[in-house]
Amino acid sequence: MNVLLWIIQILLGVAFVVSGAGKFFPPGExxxxxxxxxxxxxxxxxxxxxxxxxxxxxxVVLPWATGIATFLTPLAAAGLGLIMIGAAVVHRRRKEGIAVNLVLLAMAVIVVAGRF
Incomplete structure (x- = not known):
């Protein structure tokens, strides 16, 4: 179970760092x-x-990896879950697909449940 949680944590971490960094820069056409x-x-x-x-x-990765303030990992995952709920609402309102948001939300919930 620990290995599965680590895999999910790393995937979530990479996905959100990349996605978040992309929001800092003006997009191309x-x-x-x-x-x-x-x-x-x-x-x-x-x-x-x-x-x-x-x-x-x-x-979602660093506190558990370092062993410092490990309670922050499930809290970060919960925060990412809330972001995905908000994203799903925005995409749904625009009549866009929300499958990716739901998958990331499910992954965040797994981390919260597994690490609390």
Missing amino acids: RAREQQAYREDFTPAQLRGIGALEVLGGLG
Whole structure:
């Protein structure tokens, strides 16, 4: 079970660090078309969401890996789950697919349950 939790934590961490970092930079034309949700947010809001995703991505891995403040790992996973609920609401309102959001939410729930 511990190995499975580590795999999920690392996948979540990578996914959110990459996704969050992508929100800091203005997208190219092709990315703008694929990320139409950006129209719903100001640049400052996108940077804030990106910062939360990067911090959550790091928080889901680093505390447990270092053994320092390990209670932060399930809290970070819970925060990422809340971000995914919000993302699913935004994508659903735009009539876009939410499958990826639900998978990431399920992974976050597994980490919360496994590490608390």
